[in-house]
Amino acid sequence: MPLPIPGSLTPTKVTTFRECAFAFRLAVIEKVPQPSNIWTMRGSIAHRVLDRLYYDVPKGQRYENVAREIFESVYQSYITQEPFSSLIEPMTKESINTYKESIWTMVAADFYMEDPNKVEVIGTEIMLETEIDGVKLRGIIDRLDLNDDGSLTVVDYKTGRMPSAIKEQEKLMGVHFYAYLCESVLGSRPRSVQLLYLKEKTTIESHPTERSTRALKIKAGAIWKAVVYACENDDFRPRPSHLCGYCHYSLICPANNLYTERENARPSAAGTHLTH
Numbered sequence: 001m002p003l004p005i006p007g008s009l010t011p012t013k014v015t016t017f018r019e020c021a022f023a024f025r026l027a028v029i030e031k032v033p034q035p036s037n038i039w040t041m042r043g044s045i046a047h048r049v050l051d052r053l054y055y056d057v058p059k060g061q062r063y064e065n066v067a068r069e070i071f072e073s074v075y076q077s078y079i080t081q082e083p084f085s086s087l088i089e090p091m092t093k094e095s096i097n098t099y100k101e102s103i104w105t106m107v108a109a110d111f112y113m114e115d116p117n118k119v120e121v122i123g124t125e126i127m128l129e130t131e132i133d134g135v136k137l138r139g140i141i142d143r144l145d146l147n148d149d150g151s152l153t154v155v156d157y158k159t160g161r162m163p164s165a166i167k168e169q170e171k172l173m174g175v176h177f178y179a180y181l182c183e184s185v186l187g188s189r190p191r192s193v194q195l196l197y198l199k200e201k202t203t204i205e206s207h208p209t210e211r212s213t214r215a216l217k218i219k220a221g222a223i224w225k226a227v228v229y230a231c232e233n234d235d236f237r238p239r240p241s242h243l244c245g246y247c248h249y250s251l252i253c254p255a256n257n258l259y260t261e262r263e264n265a266r267p268s269a270a271g272t273h274l275t276h
């Protein structure tokens with residue numbers, strides 16, 4: 001039976017569909033809730049603190065002690081609310097402290113990677129929406145900066161691990177997605193898009209061009225066609241990979257463990273050597 005076609009594409013939906021169509025079906029079509037865990041909450045808290053630091057505090061007053069005060073207040077507000085309060089309840093006092101400091105370390109990393117007092121912020125958490133050939137594209141930009149020459153820079157905070165070289169190409173598709181949204185809605189192609197990997201204190205920077213925008217349009221169109229085909233034919237196949245270990249749906253996925261079994265069945269390098 002055909003499934004309903006989603007109303008829009010976002011960078012997250014594109015990544016999910018490319019990584020595992022079955023996970024896409026559960027998350028986007030069936031809207032099966034994804035339970036929070038302390039690691040996703042860590043990202044939310046770090047994002048919230050940086051959002052407040054750049055939006056609420058004027059340029060020239062954004063110092064580390066100010067960020068720490070914001071961090072303490074944001075952390076306190078999370079601790080009194082669900083689901084965070086239940087998530088940390090079983091943890092020991094010591095592990096809560098370690099966990100809390102790991103969030104602060106990510107926030108403090110921003111001061112190492114850039115000078116917040118030199119940043120002219122246009123806005124934070126900006127929702128942008130546009131269309132390519134009838135396909136609605138949507139995205140939330142963490143921060144939009146105005147450069148000295150009047151050009152724009154899109155900043156996206158990353159609290160997970162940095163991608164491998166192959167994955168980096170996929171992440172860059174997200175970058176060009178944001179660039180296209182910006183160009184289409186605000187009428188100006190950003191001079192650069194920066195992915196700030198707070199854990200590794202590393203910035204991946206890309207400079208969008210007319211060519212990269214054209215490539216994004218072609219890729220987005222192809223992914224949309226694949227999504228429509230999958231919906232019309234109810235064809236969302238699971239794609240077991242190392243990502244199953246992090247997947248919210250592993251307990252209800254029919255393919256759960258297939259990747260582990262396949263990997264375990266594969267002869268080890270030593271085993272291969274012995275047979276020769």
Ligand code: SF4
Nearest residue numbers: 020238239244247253
């Ligand atoms: S457990 Fe693996 S195969 Fe199943 S939905 Fe998640 S990522 Fe896909």
